[in-house]
Amino acid sequence: MTQLSDLVRLLDEEQYNAKPESTKCGAIGGHVRHLLDHLVAWLGGVDHGTVNYDDRQRDTSVEHDPTAALHAIKHHTARLAEVSDEQLANPVTVLTSMTSCGSLVSLPSTHARELAFIFSHTIHHNAIIGTIARALDIDLPDNFGTAPSTIAYRNQNGCAR
Secondary structure, three states: OHHHHHHHHHOOHHHHHOOOOOOOOOOHHHHHHHHHHHHHHHHHHHHHOEEEOOOOOOOOHHHHOHHHHHHHHHHHHHHHHOOOHHHHHOEEEEEEEOOOOOOEEEEEEEHHHHHHHHHHHHHHHHHHHHHHHHHOOOOOOOOOOOOHHHHHHHHHOOOOO
16 A cells, blocks of 8 residues: 555545546546555454455545545555454455346455465456556656566566656
């Protein structure tokens, strides 16, 4: 979330909401809201034992206002830091839609596994956000939205981007 908050801090409201035609990826704000919705769903699961990633809020202030997004990122990452190793080891039930009809499937998991999903999902969306930001001529670090395994591979093979 550090990469994300560093980028959002640079953006004005127009950039945060811009939808460059060249990318067809939507706005940065929509991706930020989507990521935070997943984190909030998981954090709720830490407390209640069930995570439903499909139960998301849309068209919120976080989606349209970079200041609201920064506040939410700070709040939710502080809550994330409070999750203990014992809580990560706990089982959790994940509810998810596997089809567009809306019926939910119940899957067993652990909080540690779901946190790994949140991490991977965030990197994936950061890559999309990076595409949008570059289309808006926003300068980003070379590894923005790049998976740690990809960075390690590039470093191992002497590849630089």
